[in-house]
Amino acid sequence: MFDLCFVVGVAQAAASLHHALAEGHAGAGLIGYLMVFFAIWWAWMNFTWFASAYDTDDVPYRVLVMVQIVGVLILAAGVPRAFEDKDFGLITLGYAVMRLAMVALWSRAAREDAAGRACAVRYAIGIGVVQVGWLARLGVAQVVDLDGVLGLVVFVALAGAELVVPLWAERHQQTTWHPRHIAERYGLFTLIVLGESVLAATLAIQTGLDRGLATAALLSVALSGVVIVFGMWWLYFAWEAHPLLTSNRTSFPWGYGHYLIFSSAAGVGAGLAVSIDYATHIAHINAFAAGASTAVPVAIFLLSVWFVHIRPHQVSRRTNLTFPITAALVLATPLTPLPIPLIALLLIALTATVETAR
Known part of the structure; x- marks a missing residue:
């Protein structure tokens, strides 16, 4: 269920790439596609590894999974706006919903798993801090033009920070994924x-x-x-x-x-x-x-x-x-x-x- 809902976002991104390429806008279409796909892939990947280590499958867990599904559907709905109007507002909102749900899951793991508490706390802090950065980027975009090189640089910096969080969180302690x-x-x-x-x-x-x-x-x-x-x-x-x-x-x-x-x-x-x-x-x-x-x-x-x-x-x-x-x-x-x-x-x-x- 989780994967199928995420593929709705993949389908929207691929469809937008298709139209951009067919109209001869390969450069802009490819950049937009890679940016949108990163958000979809990273949110999916983070939960996949978490679920392998902490698959409690109780009511709170399933509710937070549903919240992430809602987030990716919001993100998918914003894909056409991002490609056509360079409006990443809805995508950022959907991504925030997914990431804040992950902060809640890691916070719960920190509370209930004493052995893995240090790692879980680092995940919760790291994801939360980077998410503040994404929301700040959206706020700055309201007053500063972030459609060009500057916007791409900020995106790459925040995406790089996302990639660093698991490396930092699991530097001294590995989660129990299978x-x-x-x-x-x-x-x-x-x-x-x-x-x-x-x-x-x-x-x-x-x-x-x-x-x-x-x-x-x-x-x-x-x-x-x-x-x-x-x-x-x-x-x-x-x-x-x-x-x-x-x-x-x-x-x-x-x-x-x-x-x-x-x-x-x-x-x-x-x-x-x-x-x-x-x-x-x-x-x-x-x-x-x-x-x-x-x-x-x-x-x-x-x-x-x-x-x-x-x-x-x-x-x-x-x-x-x-x-x-x-x-x-x-x-x-x-x-x-x-x-x-x-x-x-x-x-x-x-x-x-x-x-x-x-």
Whole structure:
């Protein structure tokens, strides 16, 4: 339930990215997408690790989970405003609701778990202090223009502070999260995000068919898109993740690296939708930009899955080289007449190589 509600926010962010790319506003659309996705991913990730350590599942716990769900739905409702009007007010409000619920959960853990009290108190303080920073940013934005470089710098600084909180909180004491549970939750969210990519492409196909634009190019993109998403699923689950989660030293890079995995997986859906828009003469971009809309997120997905999810398994040198080489070839596909089918063929070849090495 929690993950599915968070994917509403992912869907809104991906849909806004799709429209920005199709209209030729790649730079602004990408920055907005990465900012919004950070808020969704970070709130989801924080609760996921907390739930693995403190899953009491009683009434107060469930109520605070519901509060976080309400927060992400508020955030999702604010995504179009953020992309179209640069108005981050509703997104900040939704994020504040989610984060304050986490402060309450950590405060309760500090009160009821004497052994983990110091760590829980640090989490509650750290999250609360950074949240004050986000709200202050929103207040300053009312009197100072934060749409440009200054706003981006402030965002990066606050996002960096968010990333530091767990490192500080667990420096001397590790929470009692469970490796298999964490791996399962991340795997489930990956499946849901890949499903969102399929949905985004399907809706774009439906739009083309409704307009009577059922062309060979549309069908080619549709079939290739299925192969691409299927290949991404295959590669992510090629090796089990829980053996990697032996300590915070290995788990933090793995968990943080999933920001790129999740955001690129959702971005593939936006890219496929853009390619379908181009094939049906809806997008206001050229062929290279249409192909790059899918090629770039697929390449980022391959590199991030390889770096944080497969390379630590100490796989063969051949497999290690195949991932970055395939990613480079994927990035070159927009220079060809049929980029999406070529990406699908490259993923088929990569999955065959991975299965041979397993």
